[in-house]
Amino acid sequence: MTEHAYNFAYLDEATKQMIRRAILKGLAIPGYQVPFASREMPMPYGWGTGGVQVTAACLTPSDTLKVIDQGADDATNAVSIRKFFERTARVATTTATAEASVIQTRHRIPEERLSEGQILVYQVPIPEPLRFLEPRESETRRMHALEEYGLMHVKLYEDIARHGEIATSYAYPVKVEERYVMDPSPIPKFDNPKLSGMAAIQLFGAGREQRIYALPPYTEVVSLDFEDHPFEPMKADHDCDLCGAGESYLDELITDDAGGRMFVCSDTDFCAARRAGGHRGRLVPEGDAA
Amino acid sequence: MYVATKGGERAIDAAHDWLAEERRGDPAVPELTIAQIREQMRLAVNRVMAEGSLYDPDLAALAIKQARGDLIEAIFLVRAYRTTLPRFGSSHPVETCDMAITRRISATFKDVPGGQVLGPTFDYTHRLLDFKLMADGEAPTAARKPADPEPAPHILALLDRDGLMEPLAHDGATPRDLTREPLELPADRPLRLQALTRGDEGFLLSLAYSTQRGYGRTHAFVGELRIGTCAVEMEIPELGFAVEIGEIELTECETVNQFTGSKTEPPQFTRGYGLVMGQSERKAISMSLVERALRWEELGEENTGAPAQDTEFVLYHSDNIQATGFLEHIKLPHYVDFQSELELIRKLRRAVAPERLEAAE
Amino acid sequence: MPEDFLMGAFAQPAEEAAFAFRACLEAMARPGRVQTISGAIPPAPLSVASGTLLLTLANASTPIYLAPSHDTAAIRDWIAFHCGAPIVPAERATFALGTWEALHPVSRFDIGTSDYPDRSATLIVEMDALSEPNARLTGPGIETLHEARLPEIAAFRENRARFPLGFDCIFTSDTSVSALPRSTYVTAL
Numbered sequence: 001m002t003e004h005a006y007n008f009a010y011l012d013e014a015t016k017q018m019i020r021r022a023i024l025k026g027l028a029i030p031g032y033q034v035p036f037a038s039r040e041m042p043m044p045y046g047w048g049t050g051g052v053q054v055t056a057a058c059l060t061p062s063d064t065l066k067v068i069d070q071g072a073d074d075a076t077n078a079v080s081i082r083k084f085f086e087r088t089a090r091v092a093t094t095t096a097t098a099e100a101s102v103i104q105t106r107h108r109i110p111e112e113r114l115s116e117g118q119i120l121v122y123q124v125p126i127p128e129p130l131r132f133l134e135p136r137e138s139e140t141r142r143m144h145a146l147e148e149y150g151l152m153h154v155k156l157y158e159d160i161a162r163h164g165e166i167a168t169s170y171a172y173p174v175k176v177e178e179r180y181v182m183d184p185s186p187i188p189k190f191d192n193p194k195l196s197g198m199a200a201i202q203l204f205g206a207g208r209e210q211r212i213y214a215l216p217p218y219t220e221v222v223s224l225d226f227e228d229h230p231f232e233p234m235k236a237d238h239d240c241d242l243c244g245a246g247e248s249y250l251d252e253l254i255t256d257d258a259g260g261r262m263f264v265c266s267d268t269d270f271c272a273a274r275r276a277g278g279h280r281g282r283l284v285p286e287g288d289a290a
Numbered sequence: 291m292y293v294a295t296k297g298g299e300r301a302i303d304a305a306h307d308w309l310a311e312e313r314r315g316d317p318a319v320p321e322l323t324i325a326q327i328r329e330q331m332r333l334a335v336n337r338v339m340a341e342g343s344l345y346d347p348d349l350a351a352l353a354i355k356q357a358r359g360d361l362i363e364a365i366f367l368v369r370a371y372r373t374t375l376p377r378f379g380s381s382h383p384v385e386t387c388d389m390a391i392t393r394r395i396s397a398t399f400k401d402v403p404g405g406q407v408l409g410p411t412f413d414y415t416h417r418l419l420d421f422k423l424m425a426d427g428e429a430p431t432a433a434r435k436p437a438d439p440e441p442a443p444h445i446l447a448l449l450d451r452d453g454l455m456e457p458l459a460h461d462g463a464t465p466r467d468l469t470r471e472p473l474e475l476p477a478d479r480p481l482r483l484q485a486l487t488r489g490d491e492g493f494l495l496s497l498a499y500s501t502q503r504g505y506g507r508t509h510a511f512v513g514e515l516r517i518g519t520c521a522v523e524m525e526i527p528e529l530g531f532a533v534e535i536g537e538i539e540l541t542e543c544e545t546v547n548q549f550t551g552s553k554t555e556p557p558q559f560t561r562g563y564g565l566v567m568g569q570s571e572r573k574a575i576s577m578s579l580v581e582r583a584l585r586w587e588e589l590g591e592e593n594t595g596a597p598a599q600d601t602e603f604v605l606y607h608s609d610n611i612q613a614t615g616f617l618e619h620i621k622l623p624h625y626v627d628f629q630s631e632l633e634l635i636r637k638l639r640r641a642v643a644p645e646r647l648e649a650a651e
Numbered sequence: 652m653p654e655d656f657l658m659g660a661f662a663q664p665a666e667e668a669a670f671a672f673r674a675c676l677e678a679m680a681r682p683g684r685v686q687t688i689s690g691a692i693p694p695a696p697l698s699v700a701s702g703t704l705l706l707t708l709a710n711a712s713t714p715i716y717l718a719p720s721h722d723t724a725a726i727r728d729w730i731a732f733h734c735g736a737p738i739v740p741a742e743r744a745t746f747a748l749g750t751w752e753a754l755h756p757v758s759r760f761d762i763g764t765s766d767y768p769d770r771s772a773t774l775i776v777e778m779d780a781l782s783e784p785n786a787r788l789t790g791p792g793i794e795t796l797h798e799a800r801l802p803e804i805a806a807f808r809e810n811r812a813r814f815p816l817g818f819d820c821i822f823t824s825d826t827s828v829s830a831l832p833r834s835t836y837v838t839a840l
Contacts, residue, residue, distance in 0.1 A: 006374065007665055008665035008666060008669065009665070009669070010374075012374065012376070013664060013665060013668060014710055016668070016669075016672075017668075017707070017708055017709075017710050018712070020672050020675075020676075020707070020708060021708055021713070021745075022769070023676065024675065024676070024679045024708075024773070024819070025769035025771070025819070026769075027676070027679045027680050027792070027832060028679060028817075028819045028832035028833055028834060029768050029769060029814075029815050029832075029833070029834065030791045030834060032768060032769065032815060034769045035472035035474065035767070035769075036472060037469075037470050037471050037472050038472070039373045040366075040369040040370050040372070040373040040611065041370065041373075042370040044366070044611075044614065044615035044618060044619065045611060045612045045614075045615025045616055045619075046615040046616035046617075046618065046619030047615060047619050047622065049615075057672070058669075058672070058673065058676065059669060060666070060669040060670050060673050061666055061669070069622070069623065070623050070624075070625055070626045071626060074298040075298075075623055076298065076301060076302055077622055077623075079298045079299050079302060080302060083299070106622075107624070107626045107627060108626055116681075119676075125616070125619065136602055137475060137602060137606070138475050138476075138602060141766050142766070145764075145765035145766045146765070163638050163641075164638070164641050165637075165638070165641075167634060167638070169627070169630035169631050169633065169634040170626070170627040170630045170631070171627075177790075177791055177834065179814070179815060180815070186624075186627050187626075188626055188627060188629065188630035189630060190630065197794075199794075201676065201677075201680045208612045208615060208616055210472040210473065214680075215791075216679075216680045216681070216791040216792035216832075216834075217680060217681060217792055217794070218791065218792060218793060218794045219791040219792070220791075234630065234633050234634065234637070235633065236629065236632075236633055249626070249629075250629070251625055251626070251629060252629055252632065266626055266629075
C-alpha cells in the first residue's frame with residue numbers, strides 16, 4: 001500500500017473532527033484535560049501518539065513542521081515522527097525554530113521565543129498532575145472538579161521539610177489562570193517560565209491516556225510554590241561548550257572515564273544558529289567555525 | 291564528537307534493514323508462507339485476532355510473520371491497521387446458541403442435551419515432546435462423524451428455566467464503543483466485557499488465577515465452554531433485511547458462580563462471561579472469572595480489595611498495546627529530565643553537611 | 652440537475668477542512684480576533700463561514716440545534732447530507748446555530764458538568780457584521796485587551812461567572828469568524 005492510500009495527515013476525517021472539537025474545548029477551558037477517543041497510531045503508545053494526533057488534526061498543506069525530542073531535531077524519535085508527516089501530510093519540514101509554523105516537542109520548549117502564528121504541540125505521557133499522588137482517575141477527576149489541590153501542596157511541602165526544597169525537577173506542576181493544576185509534560189522546570197504568556201498556542205496530547213489540553217496564547221501559568229520557597233528554574237551552572245550560551249538549558253556529556261565532561265545546549269537549532277553567528281564556546285578553538 | 295543517542299535517519303534506516311534480514315533468518319531455510327502460519331500456527335493467529343480486535347486470519351498471519359513471532363508486536367500491527375478501516379455499519383449480535391460446535395464441555399453436568407464434545411484439545415495430551423514432528427509433520431486423519439442434528443442449547447439457559455440463575459438484565463441500549471470513545475468510569479458491563487475480550491491473555495490469566503487463590507474468590511464452575519463458528523449477519527439498508535456476511539470462530543465460556551444472595555437478591559447462581567475470537571480457551575475462561583469478580587458491586591458483594599475486583603485497575607491495565615508502548619518508551623532518551631535530576635541531587639547534596647556525606651560513603 | 656442540498660461541500664475535504672480548522676483554532680485561541688474561512692456554499696441564510704464550520708466540526712456524533720432563524724428544510728437537508736448530524740432540541744445540542752436573538756434564551760444550552768466541563772454546547776452565532784467593536788475582552792488568549800463586536804454583554808458576563816462551566820461561542824458573518832470562549836472577561840465599551 002502506498003502512502004497515498006492514507007488520508008491527508010493519516011487520520012480519517014471523522015477522527016480529525018473529534019480531535020479538533022476536543023482541542024477547541026481545551027482552549028476554552030485552559031489547563032483542563034479533555035477526554036478524547038485516541039486512536040491506535042502506527043507507532044507505540046508512549047512514543048508521541050497523542051502529540052502526533054494533535055499535530056495531524058492541526059496541520060494544513062502549507063505548514064512547515066519542526067519536530068524535536070530532548071530539544072534536538074536529530075534524535076531518532078524526532079526523525080521518525082518528522083518522516084511520518086513528510087510521508088502522510090507531505091508538509092515542508094525545518095529544523096529552524098523561527099521558520100516552523102507547527103512544532104511538535106518531547107520534553108523541551110525551544111530557547112528561542114515563539115511568536116503568534118506558531119503552534120507548539122507537546123507529547124504527554126501522564127497528563128494528570130495528581131496521578132503520582134492518587135492513582136485513581138475517578139478520584140483525580142473529582143479533585144479537579146472541586147479544585148481540591150491540597151494533596152499537591154502537602155506533597156511539595158513535605159519535600160521542603162525533608163530536603164529544604166521542592167524535589168521535583170521536571171514535569172513540575174503549574175496552575176493555569178488560577179483554576180486548573182496542570183502537568184506541563186516532562187519538560188525540565190527550567191522551561192516552566194516559558195509556558196506563561198507565550199505568544200504561540202500550546203497544545204498537549206496524551207494518546208494512551210486519551211487526554212488533550214491547551215494553553216491559549218498569553219495565558220497565565222504559575223509554577224506551584226510557597227512564599228518562603230519560591231519556584232526556581234534550574235540548569236547546569238555552566239556555559240555551552242560549543243556556542244558559549246550562558247542562558248540555555250544544557251546537556252551534560254561524559255567525555256572520558258576520568259571525570260571529563262562537557263556541557264552543550266540541548267536545543268540543537270539554537271546552538272547551531274549561535275555558532276553560525278560566530279559565537280564560540282570553551283571547547284571550540286579560536287578560528288574554528290565549529 | 292557530539293553524538294549521544296543522536297544518529298538520525300541513517301541509523302533508523304540501517305536498523306530497519308537489519309531487522310528485515312533477521313526476520314528472514316537463514317536464507318537457506320525456506321521462507322514461511324502466510325498460509326503455513328495461518329494453518330499451522332492457528333492458536334497464535336487466534337490470539338492476534340482476538341487482542342487485535344480484527345477477525346482476519348490472513349492479516350493476523352501476516353502480522354505474525356512481520357513481527358518475527360512476537361505476538362504483542364503482531365497485535366499492535368493489526369490494531370494500527372484496524373483503526374484506519376472505514377466503518378460500513380454494525381452487525382446483528384451473533385447467536386452463540388446457533389453455533390456450529392467443534393468443542394463443547396460442561397463441568398457442572400455429566401451429560402447435557404446436545405452432548406459433550408471434546409474437540410481438538412490439548413487437555414488429555416501427555417506433554418511429551420513429539421520428536422516425530424522434527425522429521426515430518428504428517429498427521430493421522432481423525433475419525434469423523436456426521437454433524438449432530440440435535441440442537442445444543444446453552445447449559446445455563448437450562449438452569450435459568452428453574453429460576454436458579456440470576457436473570458439477565460438487558461435494556462436493549464446500544465453499548466458504548468471502547469474503540470470510538472475514551473474509556474470512562476464507572477464502566478458498565480458491556481464496556482468491561484469489550485475491554486476484557488481484547489485484553490492481554492497473560493494479564494487476565496494471572497488475575498483469574500488470583501481470584502481462584504482467594505483474591506476476590508467467586509467459586510466458579512465452568513457451566514459451559516463452547517467453541518465453534520457463528521454466522522455474522524448484517525442489516526443492509528437498501529435491502530431492508532439482514533444477510534449473512536460471513537462466519538467467525540468464537541470461544542464462549544459461561545461460569546456458574548455461587549451466590550448466597552444479598553439484601554435485594556435471593557440466593558441463586560450468578561454468571562461470569564467470556565467471549566473471545568477464535569479458539570482461545572484459556573483467555574475465555576480467564577475473562578469469565580475476571581468479569582465475574584468485577585461484578586461485586588452490582589451484586590452487592592463485599593469488596594475485599596482484591597486486584598480483580600478493582601475495575602479501574604483492571605481496565606486501565608489490561609490492554610497490552612498501551613502497556614507495552616508505555617513500558618518500552620522508557621528506552622527513549624530522557625536525558626533532559628535526567629540532567630534536571632542531576633542538578634537537583636547535586637544541589638541537595640551541597641546543602642547537606644560534608645560530614646554526613648562522608649559518613650554515608 | 653442535482654438537488655440543491657447535494658451541492659456546496661468542500662471540493663477537497665481533507666485539505667479545506669484543515670485550513671478551516673486552523674482559522675477556527677486561531678479564533679478560539681485569540682478571542683475576538685476575526686479570521687477568514689470559506690469552502691462551503693450552504694443554502695441561505697446559512698453563511699459561508701457557518702457552513703464551513705459545520706463541515707469542519709460536525710458529524711453524526713454532534714447533535715445540532717437549529718434556532719428558528721435557521722431552521723429551514725433546505726438547511727436541514729444540507730446538514731443531513733453533508734454532516735449526518737441529527738437535529739435536536741436546544742438542551743441536547745453539541746452545536747447550536749442561529750442569530751443571537753433566535754438562540755435566546757441561551758440559558759437552555761448545555762454548560763457541562765464540574766467533572767466534564769468540556770461537555771458543553773458551542774453556539775454558532777450568525778451576525779450581520781463582526782466589525783464596530785462594542786466590548787472590551789480580557790483573559791486567556793489576549794495579551795492586554797482586545798476590542799470586539801458582541802451581540803450583547805450581560806449573557807457573556809454571566810457565562811464567565813460560571814467558569815469552568817459554560818458554553819462557547821463562534822460568531823460568523825459572510826466568510827468571517829471570531830470566537831468567545833467561556834474564559835473571556837467581557838465589559839461594555
